Amino acid sequence: MLSxxxxxxxxxxxxxxxxEAGIYAVxxxxxxxxxxxxxxxxxxxxxxxxxxxxxxxxxxxSLQQEWDAHGEAAFDYEILExxxxxxxxxxIDDQLKSKKSLWAAQLKAQQLL
Numbered sequence: 098m099l100s101x102x103x104x105x106x107x108x109x110x111x112x113x114x115x116x117e118a119g120i121y122a123v124x125x126x127x128x129x130x131x132x133x134x135x136x137x138x139x140x141x142x143x144x145x146x147x148x149x150x151x152x153x154x155x156x157x158x159s160l161q162q163e164w165d166a167h168g169e170a171a172f173d174y175e176i177l178e179x180x181x182x183x184x185x186x187x188x189i190d191d192q193l194k195s196k197k198s199l200w201a202a203q204l205k206a207q208q209l210l
Contacts, residue, residue: 115182116137116138116139116140116141117138117139117140117179117180117182118135118136118137118138118139118179118180118184118189118193119135119136119139119176119177119178119179119180119193119196120133120134120135120136120176120177120178120193120196120197120200121133121134121135121136121139121142121143121174121175121176121177122134122174122175122177122200122204122206123146123160123172123173123174123175123209124172124173124175125163125167125171125172126171126172126173127163127167127171128163130159130163130206130207131204131205131206131207132157132159132160132206132207132208132209133177133197133200133201133204133206133207133208133209134146134197134208134209134210135193135194135196135197135209136193137189137193139176139179142174143174146174147169147174150164150169151169153165156209156210157207157209157210159207160207160209177200178196178200180192180193180196
């Protein structure tokens, strides 16, 4: 068991971590359909997306329909690109939007909101 000091230091260190922003893809292994999205926290996005689909509440109806038809095993999550860590906070949204459009066009994919 960790001492109180080590535990406090581990918690402080975890809280100071800056989440990675970037572009991701959800792929259907059954029919090759791809959905591309952008996130300010790539580490949490897969869990959020899978949770929504398991609960039949994902905003992308085409993705939800495929999930309902084929199940969780038929989908992969892939990080396509990470933003540089030194991007100014005011530029993040614009960069994510433009990069998401570029990736969607390149992969002939649908864009997630």
